[in-house]
Amino acid sequence: MSEVKIYSTGTCPMCTRAKGLMEKWNINFTEVRVDTDRTGLIEMSKVTNGARTVPQIAIDGKWVGSLSELTELHMDGELDHLMN
Numbered sequence: 001m002s003e004v005k006i007y008s009t010g011t012c013p014m015c016t017r018a019k020g021l022m023e024k025w026n027i028n029f030t031e032v033r034v035d036t037d038r039t040g041l042i043e044m045s046k047v048t049n050g051a052r053t054v055p056q057i058a059i060d061g062k063w064v065g066s067l068s069e070l071t072e073l074h075m076d077g078e079l080d081h082l083m084n
Helices: 013-024 038-047 067-075 078-083
Strands: 004-008 030-033 056-059 062-065
Touching: 004 013, 004 038, 013 067, 030 038, 038 056, 056 067, 062 067, 067 078
Parallel strands: 004 030
Antiparallel strands: 004 056, 056 062
């Protein structure tokens, strides 16, 4: 099973949407709150090559992108391939 991380903040509506979609699609994930976890913020910066917005999604340590890219991968049927 792939490891999915969602880098988020507590006040981000798009983060809530991304987490909701993951739950709807039965994908287990770990949330990293970059607003309360400095180590998580540093990790997000490294994984995403310096992205400064949330949500950011990584699968098995590889940056997928934000909510838009996640949705696009799902609609194209590619998300299932990344999860296996």
